[in-house]
Amino acid sequence: MAEVIFNKLCTIQNTSASSAGIAAVKNSKASKHSAFLVKENYGTDISSREAVQLTENMLKDSDLILTMTVYMREMLTASFPHLKNKIYSLNEYVGINGDITDPYGGDVAVYSKTFNDLKNSISLLLNKLQEDKSIL
Template sequence: MKVLFVCTGNTCRSCMAEVIFNQMSNLDNIEAYSAGIAVVQESKTSKYTAALIEDNFKINISNRKAIQFTKEMLEENDLILTMTSYIRNVLSENFPKYKNKIYTLNEYIELKEDINDPYGGDAEVYKKTFNMLKKSIELLLGKIREDNGIV
C-alpha cells in the first residue's frame, strides 16, 4: 500500500507527514510519500521542518527538494491524504475518477480540522503542526491496522 500526503508546496506539512508516517509505522508493505500542488521549482524543505525531523528522528532532510504533484501519483498511490479540504477539493474536482481515494488526513481519521500551513511562522508554529501531524498519523496507523485486520 502506498500513501501520498499532499500539501501546497511540499516543504513543510506533507514532507513532515511522510517522515513521521514512515518512522512511526511498523506495518509491512506500507510506505508514505509526499508532494505539493504548487511547488516552487528547486525549493527545499523549510529549515524548521528539517530541524524538527532531525531532532525527533535523527534524519536530515534539509536538502530534500520539493516534489510537484502529478496525475500519475493518483494512479500509483492507494490513498491520497491532503492537509486541507481545499486541496482535497482541488484534486477531486480535477481528477474525479480518483475521488474515492482522496481525503483530508483528518477527515480520513474522523477529525474535523485541517492541518494548518506553518509556512512563514516561527519554530513554535512548526512544532504545533508537527505535533498535530504526529497525533493524526498515530490515529491513521491505527485505522490502517484496524481496516486490514492487523492487531
C-alpha cells in the first residue's frame, strides 16, 4: 500500500518508492484488503503483485530507506551499519510518535486504518522532501 500511495501522491521529478520486505514470503501476493483499498482509492490493481525480498543492493541504491516500525529500522541498521544514515522509520522521519501498524490478518477496517495512517505519514514525507530536495 505504501508504495502505491507514495507513487500516486509524489510530484517530485525522478522520485519514486519501491517496497520490499525484511522477511518476504516467496510467491505471496498482496492481501485482498490491501488490493481492495488501493484499487478503490487509486484505481491501481495490486492483486497479483508478489512480495519482494529486501536486498543489500536495494538498500545501497536507495537515497532514503523508510521502515514501518522502529524495530525494523533497528534490524536494518544492525545488519547494515554502513547505511544507518539513510535508514529511518517513516513516522520518526516525519515527526510522528509510534509505528505504522501491520494490518496482516485483520479485517478491512484494520487495513483501512493502516491505509489512512500511511497516507497521512506519506503526505508529511512528501512535504518534507519538497522543502529539502537535498535529501534525494
